Amino acid sequence: MPALTAFKRQWNIGSDDFVFPGIAMLIIRGIWLLVLVLVYLAHHQHFNSCKDGQVLNAFFFGMIGLLASKVVVNICLIYHSSKGNISECSFRRHVAQVLYVKLALFIMEVVWLVMGTYWATFEYKNCDFIIVGTVRAMVSLAWIGVFVFTIMFIFLFSPLGNDSSSVDDASNIWRRRCRLICCSFRADDSLTSDAYSDIAKLVSVYFQGLDLVPSDIAAGLLLVGRQQKSSYDNMATSSSHQLYGDRHNVLGITESPGSTPFQAAPWMTVQKACSVMKFALAAYGWPFYSYSHLPFGCCVLCCTSPRVSLSEDQLEGADCCSCNLVSIEKHMDEHKSSCDIHYVSLTNQLFINPFSIFLDHDLQAVVIAIRGTLSPKDAIVDLTAFADIIHESFPKSYKAHKGMIKSAQNLLERLKRDNLLGRAFNNEHANYDLIVCGHSLGAGVAAILSMLLKPDYPDVQCISFSPPGGLLSEEAYKASMEYTMSVILGDDLVPRLSIQTMQDLKVDVMTALNDCPYPKYQIFCSLPFRALKCNRCLLDETDSSMTRPLVQNTHSPQNSYTIETITNSDVHTNIQEAVESRDLLRLQTPFYAPGCIMYITPASNVDDRPCCSSEEEYTWRWAGQSEFLFLKVTPRMGADHMPNNVLNALTKLLSDTPDSIIVESQQTLST
Numbered sequence: 001m002p003a004l005t006a007f008k009r010q011w012n013i014g015s016d017d018f019v020f021p022g023i024a025m026l027i028i029r030g031i032w033l034l035v036l037v038l039v040y041l042a043h044h045q046h047f048n049s050c051k052d053g054q055v056l057n058a059f060f061f062g063m064i065g066l067l068a069s070k071v072v073v074n075i076c077l078i079y080h081s082s083k084g085n086i087s088e089c090s091f092r093r094h095v096a097q098v099l100y101v102k103l104a105l106f107i108m109e110v111v112w113l114v115m116g117t118y119w120a121t122f123e124y125k126n127c128d129f130i131i132v133g134t135v136r137a138m139v140s141l142a143w144i145g146v147f148v149f150t151i152m153f154i155f156l157f158s159p160l161g162n163d164s165s166s167v168d169d170a171s172n173i174w175r176r177r178c179r180l181i182c183c184s185f186r187a188d189d190s191l192t193s194d195a196y197s198d199i200a201k202l203v204s205v206y207f208q209g210l211d212l213v214p215s216d217i218a219a220g221l222l223l224v225g226r227q228q229k230s231s232y233d234n235m236a237t238s239s240s241h242q243l244y245g246d247r248h249n250v251l252g253i254t255e256s257p258g259s260t261p262f263q264a265a266p267w268m269t270v271q272k273a274c275s276v277m278k279f280a281l282a283a284y285g286w287p288f289y290s291y292s293h294l295p296f297g298c299c300v301l302c303c304t305s306p307r308v309s310l311s312e313d314q315l316e317g318a319d320c321c322s323c324n325l326v327s328i329e330k331h332m333d334e335h336k337s338s339c340d341i342h343y344v345s346l347t348n349q350l351f352i353n354p355f356s357i358f359l360d361h362d363l364q365a366v367v368i369a370i371r372g373t374l375s376p377k378d379a380i381v382d383l384t385a386f387a388d389i390i391h392e393s394f395p396k397s398y399k400a401h402k403g404m405i406k407s408a409q410n411l412l413e414r415l416k417r418d419n420l421l422g423r424a425f426n427n428e429h430a431n432y433d434l435i436v437c438g439h440s441l442g443a444g445v446a447a448i449l450s451m452l453l454k455p456d457y458p459d460v461q462c463i464s465f466s467p468p469g470g471l472l473s474e475e476a477y478k479a480s481m482e483y484t485m486s487v488i489l490g491d492d493l494v495p496r497l498s499i500q501t502m503q504d505l506k507v508d509v510m511t512a513l514n515d516c517p518y519p520k521y522q523i524f525c526s527l528p529f530r531a532l533k534c535n536r537c538l539l540d541e542t543d544s545s546m547t548r549p550l551v552q553n554t555h556s557p558q559n560s561y562t563i564e565t566i567t568n569s570d571v572h573t574n575i576q577e578a579v580e581s582r583d584l585l586r587l588q589t590p591f592y593a594p595g596c597i598m599y600i601t602p603a604s605n606v607d608d609r610p611c612c613s614s615e616e617e618y619t620w621r622w623a624g625q626s627e628f629l630f631l632k633v634t635p636r637m638g639a640d641h642m643p644n645n646v647l648n649a650l651t652k653l654l655s656d657t658p659d660s661i662i663v664e665s666q667q668t669l670s671t
Contacts, residue, residue: 490636
């Protein structure tokens with residue numbers, strides 16, 4: 001922090017990022033040097049018997065000299081890159097000069113490699129096989145190193161080149177990246193072009209003034225997570241309140257004024273959530289089944305034929321080897337579900353999500369299950385995060401995530417076009433309920449789709465598993481509480497994601513990096529010791545900069561950052577700009593996760609707990625939106641979002657507390 005400046009441009013790497021690569025290259029080059037020296041000392045008297053022995057001799061001398069020079073340069077690079085803390089770039093001002101020397105040596109090495117390649121290919125006759133094998137091995141490994149260097153150069157190259165580039169320049173670059181990710185090389189329609197433009201604008205504005213490289217962000221997240229944990233531990237030792245229930249209070253977050261109590265609907269139970277979650281999981285099809293049944297899941301699907309053959313009007317999209325249909329049947333068999341597959345759509349395009357319709361005879365319900373994020377096009381929908389009015393017939397205050405609105409509207413159009421629900425609710429199933437469900441992206445689309453279906457199906461029920469946080473405006477969220485239930489597990493990242501929380505995290509990361517007195521390599525070195533339950537092995541956690549409750553400050557109305565706390569004027573300017581942007585965002589309409597929130601947490605206080613093991617116990621309660629207005633940076637924030645972990649937690653919870661489900665579901669909750 002900031003990015004390394006070399007050759008009059010900035011790169012996607014910091015001057016303090018060369019410690020670990022330098023050590024790795026030092027070890028590799030040292031071994032190569034030792035091998036070459038030993039081979040030369042043992043066989044140099046045989047060089048003259050080889051064809052073009054002078055070339056061979058020059059190659060060995062040149063490579064030994066180059067490798068020795070690289071060892072010395074790597075030692076210098078490690079030394080200069082390790083100086084100072086993250087924000088003290090002046091201590092590492094000589095790193096660029098060392099890199100210039102490395103580049104010169106690299107060019108000379110390529111010349112010598114060409115010489116060695118020519119000799120090992122054409123002039124190796126009459127030579128000892130040890131000499132020939134050594135040269136060929138050295139040349140092969142060196143060319144692999146050249147290839148790796150080229151790939152790294154491409155990844156580290158920054159198209160912007162300097163921090164004075166405009167937002168428009170950054171937007172154009174991100175728009176091209178979106179097209180590349182989606183393999184969209186032909187002319188885009190207006191809808192796709194608008195989506196790319198929205199994402200490019202959102203990302204470029206977010207990263208404007210953020211002079212950080214990827215390793216800075218990783219280190220910042222580690223520091224913010226440690227500061228959050230410190231605040232959490234202080235609260236745990238000084239209070240007898242429930243650990244997970246009151247954690248948001250120690251972080252300085254309170255319920256929004258004017259909170260109104262709501263009564264959860266009778267159907268909002270753990271049992272209902274557990275029964276429906278299997279459909280949300282099955283909607284992911286063969287990729288997730290293969291992942292959750294490693295290593296033979298894919299082989300099982302390919303070697304199994306589906307029991308049910310769907311007609312053309314029941315299956316849309318290509319299903320190679322019927323793997324998706326088989327995976328759905330496997331999921332239903334595992335959970336002993338009595339259901340029929342009514343319709344499966346595998347079409348995945350921008351704003352068109354795969355979904356399935358089931359007839360669950362145990363629940364007596366028609367279930368629409370919408371797939372979550374599983375492709376680059378789904379990710380584009382996730383990132384189309386600006387707000388828009390849900391439907392022209394709704395009040396203008398009913399706004400939601402723009403990308404998910406478009407996906408829900410397209411899905412509704414397909415339901416009506418093919419009369420899918422009309423065919424499902426035939427005479428035999430006319431009294432069945434309608435349930436809309438999904439996980440992650442599918443949860444957000446399901447929540448909006450249920451709002452669009454509400455006029456025609458007044459008794460619609462929606463269960464959103466791990467829904468995105470910045471989904472509905474306050475008015476739309478309150479309206480959804482009547483017929484929508486969200487299920488959130490532990491430290492799940494996605495229900496806490498919104499433009500506001502991302503801006504808060506940006507401020508937290510920048511401030512934590514600036515305040516940290518330790519070099520970056522030392523922060524990363526602490527990770528193995530944390531895994532071994534030795535958190536104090538490298539970092540002094542009694543240091544005030546490591547334990548300051550940074551998240552509490554960012555949510556405090558009196559929050560301010562003074563120049564006295566900032567060691568670098570450029571960093572101070574960037575932080576002040578980030579704080580101002582955050583404060584402006586807080587003046588805008590906040591967005592929330594949908595419906596009544598069933599919050600599932602571990603019954604014990606274990607931050608580094610195993611991934612939903614069978615021995616783990618859970619508890620649940622109704623939660624308010626205030627608990628999801630900040631990002632919890634923990635080792636579990638990704639694992640708690642996985643749909644199989646959500647289902648495992650629900651199953652465990654159901655087996656532990658079967659008799660209290662209906663009683664607890666009637667508890668009063670607030671917004």
